[in-house]
Amino acid sequence: MAIVYEKSKALTDAEMHYCPGCTHGIIHKLVAETLVDLDVLGKSIGVAPVGCAVFAYDYFNCDMHEAAHGRAPAVATGIKHVLPDRTVFTYQGDGDLAAIGTAEIVHAAMRGEKITTIFVNNAVYGMTGGQMAPTTLVGQKTTTAPFGRSFEHYGAPIRMAELLATIDGAAYIERVTVTTPAHIAKAKRAIKKAFQIQDEGLGFTMVEVLSTCPTNWGMTPVEALSWLNETMIPAFPLSVFRDITKKEK
Amino acid sequence: MAIVYEKSKALTDAEMHYCPGCTHGIIHKLVAETLVDLDVLGKSIGVAPVGCAVFAYDYFNCDMHEAAHGRAPAVATGIKHVLPDRTVFTYQGDGDLAAIGTAEIVHAAMRGEKITTIFVNNAVYGMTGGQMAPTTLVGQKTTTAPFGRSFEHYGAPIRMAELLATIDGAAYIERVTVTTPAHIAKAKRAIKKAFQIQDEGLGFTMVEVLSTCPTNWGMTPVEALSWLNETMIPAFPLSVFRDITKKEK
Amino acid sequence: MAYNEILISGFGGQGVMAIGLTLAEAGMSEGMNVSWLPSYGPEMRGGTANCGVVIADSEIISPIVLEPSELIAMNLPSLDKFEPHVKKGGTIFVNESIIQRKVQRGDVRAIYVPSMEIASGIGNMRVANMAMLGAFIKATQLLKYDTIIAMLTQLFTGSKAHLVGLNEEALERGAACVD
Amino acid sequence: MAYNEILISGFGGQGVMAIGLTLAEAGMSEGMNVSWLPSYGPEMRGGTANCGVVIADSEIISPIVLEPSELIAMNLPSLDKFEPHVKKGGTIFVNESIIQRKVQRGDVRAIYVPSMEIASGIGNMRVANMAMLGAFIKATQLLKYDTIIAMLTQLFTGSKAHLVGLNEEALERGAACVD
Amino acid sequence: MAGNVTFRQDRCKGCGLCVHVCPVKIIFLDETVTNRKGYHPATIVEMDRCIACANCARMCPDSIITVERL
Amino acid sequence: MAGNVTFRQDRCKGCGLCVHVCPVKIIFLDETVTNRKGYHPATIVEMDRCIACANCARMCPDSIITVERL
């Protein structure tokens, strides 16, 4: 009897506090599995954000540092410069990374910090109760955009992968999702590649993962998967936006 | 006897504090002339940065608001939402806009704020005495990069025009310079177009102007012009990066 | 002189906050001073929550209910946590549908309400909290039954008007648990 | 007991800070207590700047020179601004190359040094400040001439060694202005 | 190619994502059981139909599913 | 097409940008004059050679040049 799948050793036994069916949990697994696959768990330091993933420090079975809202890339920069041979990653939501933390992520990318950022884009501020995020879709209703995000007032959602891909220090940028087993497999490959490129010291790496927030979208977890596939992906195309290992070949 | 050129009415009689030959002064003139040409001086509110242009409030002959370092786009946003029929512009250096103020400029662009940003890129922190800027060229020596900016440590200079051009809310983004009378004429056209698009309410507009800092570059003003032309322009190509009026046609 | 300090506690989703709000609104419309103060547990989703309601005909000094005169315990952790703090001579309303144990103290009055059975009997699980409220009103005589009905009638209009009846029935059946 | 509070003031670029630093370094190497405090005017570029140097054989209390015992005025605004603050019996060194007027106070000693003429005579405009320093040393007898020479010799070596001589000459010609 | 699937039912949040992705549709939420968290946990009766694809386990956000190949 | 160029010499910073861009090379910094700011101001002697192109004025960062066409 062979085990086909079991919980990753890189996750602690703590029960996760995420809402039922929230795909934050799936993304955690992929990161954890990658740390095991690449055999870097013991030399990894993760940086947790402020957002629904704030308790990520309780879930990953490696050293963890809880950052202030938006500042995870700066914290990771501090860690990596002290410990250049360690594997350092940040795990950040769209409010954290694309709103308050815009400057920090842009500059970590510019400096080509050898870190990996897992960017969980769920088009909303999950933790604080469903307010508008910079990634909220035009027309999408949130508690602070009760009539739907208006283009006239707030513009269109920001596409961070595309934006960061304009920066030379970024070595690898891909956008994926986890709404189907196939997507999950692809997301896993992206995350693995990002960590590999980090360990090769080639520069900043980020995987943006489109994720659901059934609670604040007001949907069942399964409905949320469909909404993501049908409505979010067109606004946030899945693609590799930068890969300097390709150029080199 | 016809006057071919005289000091713009949109500049006060105050003597400017800029170093001899610093092209900040030329850029001031172009903005001033534009306000007169478009007949918007009386309805203009300018936002001055923290940087060598901090005293811009003494030079422009319109209402002026001095912002905290990097926050000019937020200040301008506040003003414009209160007074949507006014012409609002920010005048910012590369430290101000591309370092500490990264989040504010990105989000003003995302929201499509109907403001015009004049972005003076001189590849250095002028006011504080020549420290490295995010736009400092690789290899360029500064007081905080005494051995020259290293790509390994700091990455390559950030290209804000290109970065902001990935954002839907940006209506017009161009990079120009003022090192020759021909460049000056072109820069003037760009600035004029940006203000026009602002007044048409089409979105965020920015003109990045490559500018000299003879003092901190350690050059004569004329040498500085050549260095800019020969060394900076290749790193910061002059071009229109976004123009939504073009698409519409 | 009325100065009631009421604590309502249970799982998120059991209508704990709504019971409190209804009490506060009713108290206010009967001309009394009221306050309502929610407290959410450390868990950010699910978990236990409670609210304190003060209803008084004099000035309300503190809105914080630490030693309630009445406790409405919707689940076991709530009863465990707050039973010791109820004032001597106070009343504890126990949601006996999911609380297996009895009140242990001898110096308080205990009232047992099978709220979920009542609700499922009426055919709408969402009125379980109204059964608790009914018992409360009957036992304390603090508020008029009519005040609640009037509030319900205001709240549910149009297509929702039929809910008034359901709620009323829950109130009554809850009240019937008080002997 | 020496407790000299010296103020050196002039345009940026006149070597004001360098005079002060040289004094402080020399004082230190002669075993005295010293402090050097620069003050830049509100203009960020150009404009007037000054520095205060305290040289004492006792503990230096405050490094801030508000009432100098010696003032070295390199330009007119400096003389205008600080002449009134010089201590009674103090000394004012006037860069007479660009200061047209005389010292007005009768209770201080005034020494006039044509620093720029001296410098151009030597053939290097950058030694003008050394002429002022020479006058200062001669007049105050606070520091040894040799100390300065030794410092210069340490500073200028190799291809710059010839500057020692120029500076020395400037010091001497400045000293000659003191009668 | 049969599989064996185990759930840590006490931790199941009844989100239904495993149900959704099972290609052979054998997982269901057991409404007869309410776990300590108040949810109806996922379960399988027709285990012999399982093809051990592990879709369910890969999808489960709470990592409570283990899949073995018999 | 001759021009007349005036400088507010007291405000000139002697940066030489006008000198640099004058197509007919008639502007020079007058070393015989030191203005109140301590600079040698720009000046023109051969004014009749000026073609009133205003390059100098457009380039002057301190806006101290006025150009007229005679």
Add this chain to the structure above:
Amino acid sequence: MAKELWKGNEAVAEAAIRAGCRCYFGYPITPQSEIPEYMALHMADTGGVFLQSESEIAAINMVYGASGAGARVMTSSSSPGISLKQEGISYMCGAELPAVIVNVMRGGPGLGTIQPAQGDYFQATRGGGNGDYRLIVLAPATIQEVVDLMQEAFDLADQYRIPVMMLLDGMIGQMMEPVEWTHTPASDLPGKTWATTGTEGKRPPNIINSLFIDPDACNRHNQHLEEKYKKIIENEIKYSINDLVDAEILFVAYGTPSRLARAAARLLGEEGIKAGVFRPISVWPYPYDALREAASQDSVQAVVTVEMSTGQMVDDVRIGVNGVKPVSFIGQAGGVIPSPREVADAAKKALGR
């Protein structure tokens, strides 16, 4: 007018709108997100501006701009978010711009907890930002008072050209109490002739600025601000006193703890110990003199400060009491609410009983 049950956070927002606030900039944070959410829903009805900013820093700088442009403007946040606004607040004080800033305090330090606390007293009253400046800081204890002070906050801001902070503990933000909406007639306030609204070619340019590069000018500006602060100290101190007659204990507390102190006083009364409660309503300007006077009353044997913190306002109590009576402190931090029982015990300890 009839009473209505209002939640503190929503009452803050509604009261601001009724006070003529037409401009809100803010960033979500628990436990005050109902304020921006209420504004998002209702500001548009008034033709006003609601904008969710990219950060608290952007929000305060938008407020800076909007206030400069002459608007009645506010922002709100909770503790860590308020920390981020400190530079902006310092700028607004320097540039003398009016605005209302609401801090619904949660437990700290750092991320702390989302439960109610009072750990930001120092930050609010001493200036968490750089330089010598003050805010007017108002600390209501009931929702009705929240509502009443909100109008006053905007008026004071405009009258003195100063930011006014509403310092609420998270409890006040979350609780509900009846509110009676009274219509306050508009105050007679100076016109905003300094605002940057465009010259229209009719006046010299207005400049909003906090830079005074010349130290003498900067010092003069600071002395000018000092004068203004003195005027505020003279005219705008607010406090309330309960049960001072024959009090042996004088509790000092602001916000919700003042209500705990009154509950403690009732418990003490049951034991025959008389206790009064001194409640600063303006915590800057602080009612030092009134407090000293109350403490000086012969019957008072000890002054006990009650806070939801590890002791911050107690500094002001010491300054006010100035040694005339012993001062002690009782409090809990991090979201824990001290019970009236332990407050009463602390008082007994202070009395040596």
Add this chain to the structure above:
Amino acid sequence: MAKELWKGNEAVAEAAIRAGCRCYFGYPITPQSEIPEYMALHMADTGGVFLQSESEIAAINMVYGASGAGARVMTSSSSPGISLKQEGISYMCGAELPAVIVNVMRGGPGLGTIQPAQGDYFQATRGGGNGDYRLIVLAPATIQEVVDLMQEAFDLADQYRIPVMMLLDGMIGQMMEPVEWTHTPASDLPGKTWATTGTEGKRPPNIINSLFIDPDACNRHNQHLEEKYKKIIENEIKYSINDLVDAEILFVAYGTPSRLARAAARLLGEEGIKAGVFRPISVWPYPYDALREAASQDSVQAVVTVEMSTGQMVDDVRIGVNGVKPVSFIGQAGGVIPSPREVADAAKKALGR
């Protein structure tokens, strides 16, 4: 060892390197940019890290990360930049991480001026950030003291797991004085077993965190911090007293103004008035008891606080003196330095002469 003439800012940087600091993150701002510039030039020699960050906020959060990873780390800035670090400082205090933060104060509020001032005393000693926390704050008055305290600052930080702030007025940053470099042997400090350096599979994960969502846990954490702060108050108070014998006037001043006060004391001495100077070196923990004791001395008739601000430390002086003697204040703000003459006059006024 021979004395060398050092500029304050450069001495700070050199002393940090000698104290084992191997990590610097900062953002330029006048009047302290010589610190990062010196670090840029010399940190590499030691194999250490110098990184210019994109902002002060990024800098303090890099410090947060580097400190968590076990490094001896510092940042420096000046007033407005320090305002921006407040959230980060609050986090570091919450997470109990050591670091040294240098503030070379300039005039405020807002952009203010680049001239020296002391307007950030409240921010430094009361916490400009959210929540109940403290920093150790050291305020040297000479360059030699800067250098000596720098080593101590790093050691205290590590010993107590607390950020230590060096609070310098801009004057100390810019001036030059002779320095004697003495070699302090490394202190016996606890190992950083809590650092996030990677588990290597050999220990359970370490977590650096300031979040305590459960209020009881958060309160316990606050009480734990309180205990630590009490220990620091017991052990780490530093001050100096000059000329207390028979003093009629007691000046209280920190940093450069303490030297002005001594100059004023000399002027007063010439007029036959004896004046002593009490100088807190640690402004947190503040030497309240020592100050009260000094002020209680019979000869002392008045206590006069001297600051380069409109009056901030005077609050602590009042708390310390606690009414035993009258307390008054003399100061100038915005970069203006009060003259010994006016300080002496203020003293005479306080004496009623």
